Structure formats: C-alpha cells, structure tokens
Amino acid sequence: MINEKMRALGAKRSVIRExxxxxxKRKAEIxxxxxxxxxxxxPSVPAxxxxxxxLIKMLSEGDSVALHGYTSAQGDAAxxxxxxxxxxxxxxxxxxxxxxxxxxxxxAALTCSxxxxxxxxxxxxxxxxxxxxxxVFIERCGGVIREVACDEDFQLDISAIEAAICEKTAAIIINxxxxxxxxxxxxxxxxxxxxxxxxxxxxxxxxIYLIADxxxxxxxxxxxxxxxxxxxxxxxxxxxxxxxxxxxxGERIGYVLVCPRCKDFxxxxxxxxxxxxxxxxxxxxxxxQKLIPYCLGxxxxxxxxxxxxxxxxxxxxxxxxxxxxxxxAFYMFIKSPSGDATEFAERAKKHEILIVPSDDFGCKGxxxxxxxxxxxxxxRALPAFKALIExxxx
Amino acid sequence: MINEKMRALGAKRSVIRExxxxxxKRKAEIxxxxxxxxxxxxPSVPAxxxxxxxLIKMLSEGDSVALHGYTSAQGDAAxxxxxxxxxxxxxxxxxxxxxxxxxxxxxAALTCSxxxxxxxxxxxxxxxxxxxxxxVFIERCGGVIREVACDEDFQLDISAIEAAICEKTAAIIINxxxxxxxxxxxxxxxxxxxxxxxxxxxxxxxxIYLIADxxxxxxxxxxxxxxxxxxxxxxxxxxxxxxxxxxxxGERIGYVLVCPRCKDFxxxxxxxxxxxxxxxxxxxxxxxQKLIPYCLGxxxxxxxxxxxxxxxxxxxxxxxxxxxxxxxAFYMFIKSPSGDATEFAERAKKHEILIVPSDDFGCKGxxxxxxxxxxxxxxRALPAFKALIExxxx
Numbered sequence: 001m002i003n004e005k006m007r008a009l010g011a012k013r014s015v016i017r018e019x020x021x022x023x024x025k026r027k028a029e030i031x032x033x034x035x036x037x038x039x040x041x042x043p044s045v046p047a048x049x050x051x052x053x054x055l056i057k058m059l060s061e062g063d064s065v066a067l068h069g070y071t072s073a074q075g076d077a078a079x080x081x082x083x084x085x086x087x088x089x090x091x092x093x094x095x096x097x098x099x100x101x102x103x104x105x106x107x108a109a110l111t112c113s114x115x116x117x118x119x120x121x122x123x124x125x126x127x128x129x130x131x132x133x134x135x136v137f138i139e140r141c142g143g144v145i146r147e148v149a150c151d152e153d154f155q156l157d158i159s160a161i162e163a164a165i166c167e168k169t170a171a172i173i174i175n176x177x178x179x180x181x182x183x184x185x186x187x188x189x190x191x192x193x194x195x196x197x198x199x200x201x202x203x204x205x206x207x208i209y210l211i212a213d214x215x216x217x218x219x220x221x222x223x224x225x226x227x228x229x230x231x232x233x234x235x236x237x238x239x240x241x242x243x244x245x246x247x248x249x250g251e252r253i254g255y256v257l258v259c260p261r262c263k264d265f266x267x268x269x270x271x272x273x274x275x276x277x278x279x280x281x282x283x284x285x286x287x288x289q290k291l292i293p294y295c296l297g298x299x300x301x302x303x304x305x306x307x308x309x310x311x312x313x314x315x316x317x318x319x320x321x322x323x324x325x326x327x328x329a330f331y332m333f334i335k336s337p338s339g340d341a342t343e344f345a346e347r348a349k350k351h352e353i354l355i356v357p358s359d360d361f362g363c364k365g366x367x368x369x370x371x372x373x374x375x376x377x378x379x380r381a382l383p384a385f386k387a388l389i390e391x392x393x394x
Numbered sequence: 395m396i397n398e399k400m401r402a403l404g405a406k407r408s409v410i411r412e413x414x415x416x417x418x419k420r421k422a423e424i425x426x427x428x429x430x431x432x433x434x435x436x437p438s439v440p441a442x443x444x445x446x447x448x449l450i451k452m453l454s455e456g457d458s459v460a461l462h463g464y465t466s467a468q469g470d471a472a473x474x475x476x477x478x479x480x481x482x483x484x485x486x487x488x489x490x491x492x493x494x495x496x497x498x499x500x501x502a503a504l505t506c507s508x509x510x511x512x513x514x515x516x517x518x519x520x521x522x523x524x525x526x527x528x529x530v531f532i533e534r535c536g537g538v539i540r541e542v543a544c545d546e547d548f549q550l551d552i553s554a555i556e557a558a559i560c561e562k563t564a565a566i567i568i569n570x571x572x573x574x575x576x577x578x579x580x581x582x583x584x585x586x587x588x589x590x591x592x593x594x595x596x597x598x599x600x601x602i603y604l605i606a607d608x609x610x611x612x613x614x615x616x617x618x619x620x621x622x623x624x625x626x627x628x629x630x631x632x633x634x635x636x637x638x639x640x641x642x643x644g645e646r647i648g649y650v651l652v653c654p655r656c657k658d659f660x661x662x663x664x665x666x667x668x669x670x671x672x673x674x675x676x677x678x679x680x681x682x683q684k685l686i687p688y689c690l691g692x693x694x695x696x697x698x699x700x701x702x703x704x705x706x707x708x709x710x711x712x713x714x715x716x717x718x719x720x721x722x723a724f725y726m727f728i729k730s731p732s733g734d735a736t737e738f739a740e741r742a743k744k745h746e747i748l749i750v751p752s753d754d755f756g757c758k759g760x761x762x763x764x765x766x767x768x769x770x771x772x773x774r775a776l777p778a779f780k781a782l783i784e785x786x787x788x
Contacts, residue, residue: 001511001513001564001600001601001658002510002511002601002658002661002662002665003509003510003511003512003513003535003665003668003669005668005672006509006510006664006665006666006668006669006672007510007661007664007665007668008668009667009668009669009671009672010510010663010664010665010666010667010668010669010670010671011661011664011668042463042464043459043463044459045459046457046458046459047458047462051458051462052453052454052458055449055453056450056453056454059446059449059450059453060446060450063440064440064441064445064446064641065437065438065439065440065641067644068441068445068641068642068643068644068645069436069437069643069644070436070643070644071644104498104646104674104675104679105674105676107674107675107676108674108675108676109674110674111672111673111674112674115397115400116396116397116400116401116404117395117396117397118397119395119397133671136671136672137672137674139672140672140673141397170395206395207395207396247458247459247462248462249462249463249464250461250462250463250464250465250677250679250680250681250683251462251679251680251681252498252675252676252677252678252679264395264396267396267401267405268396269404270400270401270404270405271396271397271400271401271404272400272404273403273404274397274399274400274401274402274403274404274405275397275400275403275404276404277403277404277527277530278399278400278403278505278530278531278533278534279505279534279673279674280498280499280501280502280503280504280505280506280531280673281498281501281502281646282499282501282502282646283644283646284646285498285644285645285646285679285682286644286645286646287644287645287681288679289644
C-alpha cells in the first residue's frame, strides 16, 4: 500500500553509507586507529571561527521572535541582498536579491530546480561520473536521467553531449569541482558546452537549463580557475551550498541563483518558489540564513585539505597508483589496478582501507577516496596503500 | 518549458500572504498602530529562554565538526532517543528512537509522510476547514484531495467520512488543535474515527494511514485534552513541529513518528526515509536537532495567547459575533454576519482589521483571526470590531 519506490529508496543504503557502517563496525572490532576510513565526504575541518561567533552574537543580542521567525519563502531579503552583492563583487556579475532563492542546502536547491524545470518524461543530461543522488532527484520529479561519459581527464565530452541532446532535453547538471573525481572543468570546456547548449536551444526551440551544482566552488588548489557559469550561458541555475565551504553540512543552508538574463527569468524563479512550497520547504532555517552575511568570503581551512591532497598524490603516485590530478573538492579518483572497481575496493578493505567503488557514480574501474580526514590518518594508512598495490604484483 | 504547475504555485500568493502584504503597505500609509493585523499564524511570544541558552552553550563548548556535521538521514540517534523517552513519559506510549524520523518542520513531515504512503491517483481525506497547503502537498505526490466538511462544532463528521472512504483511500489528515478553527477533537470523536478506519481497512483490505498534523499540541486552554492518536489507531503517523510550541517557526525542526504497532512498520518507516531522500532533505538542521533534548517539555508562554483569546472571546461575543469557542492553537473562526466570507473580510479591511476569509480553508462563511499578536493590538482593535459588526445593522 505504501509507495514502493520510496520504500526501496529508504531501504537500500547507498554504497557509501554501507561502507561507512562497515567502517563503524570494523573500528569497534580492531580500534579506530587501525581502520583507514576514506568513505565519506564529511568536512573534517571545523567551521571558521566567525560562524560560531556570529551565531552566539545573534542569539545573545537579537530579538528572539524576529531571529527565529518565518522568513519569506524565498529567504530573508537582506540576506539575499548581501549574497547578491558578494556574487557581483567576486564574479563581476550583476545579480540582485530577487535572483536568489534560499534553500535547505544544495540537495534542496537541486530538487527545487529540477522540480521547477523538468516535466514528466523529459530528460536531464548528467556527465558521468556523478553524485548518485542526481538520479534519485531526477526520477522523483518524473524525469529521465541521461548519462554521458566524460573524457579520460574528466572534462565534458562535448560531442557525446551533443549526441545525447534531443527535443526532450530539459537540463544538464554540471558539478565542478567534481564529486567524485576532484576535477575542475576548464574554461575552454565550459565555453564549448555553452555554445552547444545555445545551438541546441535554437535547434529544438526550447529552453535547456544548465544546472550548476557548486558546493565545492571554494575548495580548489594550485590556483585552479572555476568559471562562473552564468557568465557563459544565460539559462543557468546555480545551486550553491555553504556545507563544504563553511564546514556546516548538517545545517542545510544554500541557495539557487537564477541568472538574471535567463530567457524566462520570472517564470523560472516562480517555478522554483512553487517547487519549494510543494516539496514542503517553507523557508530555509532562519538562524542559518541570517548567519551568512557574517561569513561571506570566509572558508574553513582549505589548506588542510590541500596538505592531505599533496601528501596522498605524492605517495600514491610513488607507489604506482594512477589518477587524474584532482584540482578541487576533497576527493581523488583512483584507477583500479585490476580494472574492476568492486574488486579494488574489496581488496582495499582487507588492508583496512575504505574507499568507494566507482560503479555507483556511473563509471567503471575506479574508487573514490575522500581526503577530508585527519592528516595523521593518511600518514598511518600509507603502508597499507603500499601493501595494497603491491598485492597486485604477486 | 518550465513546469507550469510549479510556476502557478510560485506565482500565486496564498490569500493569507496577500493579506499580509496588503497589511505591510497599509501600515506604511497610516502607521503600524492603526492597522489591526490578525492575518498570520506567526508566533508572537519569544522562545523560552532555554532555547537560546542551550544553543549558546553548544556553540561555545561543543566540537564544531560534530555539532555542524551531517547527522544520519533519519536524525541524530541520541536526539531521537530523548524524544521517544519524552513521548513515553508524557503519553504512556512505548515508542523508541527507531520510530522517529527528524524532519525539516511539520510541512516536511507531511510531504515525507504523504510521499511515502500515497500512490498516483490515490485519495487523501481532509476534514474541512483545513490548512490550504494540504492540497498542494497531496497533489504534488500524485494524490487526490477528498474534502469532507466537519460538523458545526468543527468535530469530525464520522458518517460523512465513512461515505468518502473508498478502495482508493490511502490516508486521512487530522489537525487538532486546528488551524483555522482552534477546535480540539474530543476523545469520543477520535474513538469513532479509529473504529471507522479499522472497519474500512478490513472492508477494503488495505492500510489507511491516519496522519496527525500536530504543531499546536501544546497550545491548549481551559485544560482541553488532546488525545494521542497512536493510542487509538495503530496505522498512525504523527507529524510534529517545534515551530509553535518553542516559537521557532523559521528554524524548521520537527519529526514524523511512526506508531510502533503500525501494520507495515518497517516498510512505512523506510518509505518515509526514502521520501526524505528523494525530496532533498538529507537531514534536519543539525544544531536545531541537538537543541531539542534541552527543551523537551518547555513551551513559549502559552498564557499570553490564552489572555488574548479570553479578551477577544469576551468582547467579540459581547459585540454580537458568533464563533465556536476555540480550545487550542491561536486562531478563532468567526462567522460572517452576512454569511459571505470575502464580504466580511473586505468590510473588516475598511475598519483596518485584517482577517482571512474562510474560502481557502475549504469552508464558506467565516473568517480566521490569528490572535498570536501583542495584547495591546487587540485592545486598540476592539472599537473597530465593534464598529464592524454594527455596520451590519445599518
């Protein structure tokens, strides 16, 4: 009698969760320090001090009724204005408060955006590998996921995307810096995508939305440049979250930005508000919304992630592992020495290393390593990584 | 190209919002003190002091990574255990942490519950008058709303509900204390409903869920008794929110409780988790979840609402208004002297009184007055209420 699709979604743990639970059990058995858990993308660096300072200040000095009261459904107007200013200053954009819809994190930003722009049976293109929840979100609103493999450097394969676009294409989801690969899409690649999308909009006389999932925007290394997509393509929705940049993943605060030059700007913005309403969001958490103006431009200590990344890159490459050099987020995507993702992840387990096989990310032959962990864990894990790859030479 | 249903939902303000915006404009024109705004159900009493004290304590002393990190999707286990204990102590129930799913407020609790138990084309019975978003939530998950009028005391009309139940009935939503009437369903009425639902489950060989929307549970007066529905009917889902009891409506924290004796307990719980995942909730805001164990049993100063209620009841009745004596929430539902809800609310506007016509609540001939306002506003408004009803005698 219950909705069987929903039951299945609730009953089946994701591979990542499954591995995390295995890790918990294993840690209880052999000691936490002997399990090298690289399974979860949960920030390991504390929030910048401004976060708790501002929250305490508001709670001590603010009017309780105003502080904890409903904001308007699209979010507090002053908060949206402050974010718009910040985007304009840092990206040379010209957005305003009315382009922004405050959301309950990036997942909500995505479900509101997809619910707003996808109609029953329409397709959403997703370059693979990709965050597995995209499929859940797309299918829940009646859409069909259309996976398109990236090239071997995890840049978009523009001809493959062109071949996938059809009269039913409602949107494409781009995630850069990328989970699970750590790749950053270069400007040339973005320009080619924008040109293709414009051409395709004309060809099929329809809007094709570019949905940018950007929780990792600030987590970049080696001075990598992350193009701001509204500047390349007008029909863009930016889904942002403060989860990773401010190390607040549990607090659920983010936004959707509708590009002010979007063809059907008002209708699109209204549809996002309508979706938020229908999905039951009411408003993003009030206290967290009001925190944001205090923290614009602040980030958790990204240097710690970079130190982890450099250490792993140096050592794993030295041991003989292969991977595309990650430029952002806190993931690296390691090639399976056997070519088989599950075999690799299972063999890693025998060395007490927990990494996620790539199949669920829509891609074969890799495993994802999350390096948002204590540096000491990496140092302790190095001999195990060495032993793991050497086991393939036997 | 966008989803037209969602655009319409986002474009059309609710009547309540419309009136609220009119009030803002009018206040700017003639001064805030001259507009008697009874339109919104936004708590006017501050959160109990324990709320901000506990938040500040956690922010000052807690580990930032743990405090702001992801909780499990169904919510922090210790928080759920504390809530379960509290329910058991106060209601004589025997629930545990695994019966609870922490939600982003009551609206999310409802959308997760409905998405979990309603299949395309199935019906959900809603006794009228009712909170208008129920219709939006039911239709978004493919269900059909089936309105059934309450009796003249706003108790459930059991024979009318019996006539509405059919093989397609998936659920019934009960909201007591009620928005918009302030009525509390009495135990006898609940017992009769439970008996009918049991009989109907047998007759149609299907589960019919009783969804209890209970954000106003603690806001009751004159010692009114609010039956705890799991004790009368096993296939019950309780959707609770701390918005009103703790005066935190913007913070979005609540839960779904699945009755442990529910026929398909595990499947139902899993479907709710799956729905939360598919709708993009990830987890309820972490800091707010962790606040709850500090505040169990605490409420904002309900006495202030009661004082407002008594003052209005006494004076409005004296002037000649008719209404059913409200026993809970912070609403009263006043009969239109002309019998026409819109005419009444429009005429009230001329006296600078803002009350919501009842049509959008699925009921003709009334207006809703929200008395979650400063007592002084009521005192200032009394001559206007007198003049308003006297205008009908001309």
